[in-house]
Amino acid sequence: MNNYVNALINNKMMEAKELLSDNYIGYGPAANDSITKQATLDSWNETHKIRSNEKVSFVTATIRVVQGEYKGDWVYQFGTYSFTQDGKDIELPYQFTALVNNGKIERSSIYYDNLAILKALGYQIIPPSKE
Secondary structure (H helix, E strand, O other): OHHHHHHHHOOOHHHHHHOEEEEEEEEOOOOOOEEEHHHHHHHHHHHHHHEEEEEEEEEEEEEEEOOOOOOEEEEEEEEEEEEEEOOEEEEEEEEEEEEEEOOEEEEEEEEEOHHHHHHHOOOOOOOOOOO
């Protein structure tokens, strides 16, 4: 999984593609968000058009679940993704969990504060009118 994250951040999309299973599905950051292999790659291609100075630092842990619904080899990564967008430097802590089988990521979940990115870019939350 470390190679996958580094490939994404360093815009090595062919390498990232090879590290995802064909039936890959990713979840997050919101509870109802999901994304396929191709949509993930497309999304990162768009991201690289608007961000620069992309960097990532992380620590990784692994576990093997031997039975039940979550049986398999899991990789957990905690890190910080930093980048520049619209002239603003942004640091984004994240947590990424992936099920890995035969060296390919089959499914994953990512958690990060999407609102923090928007606030750092200058977006404001305006409550709805009470009228």
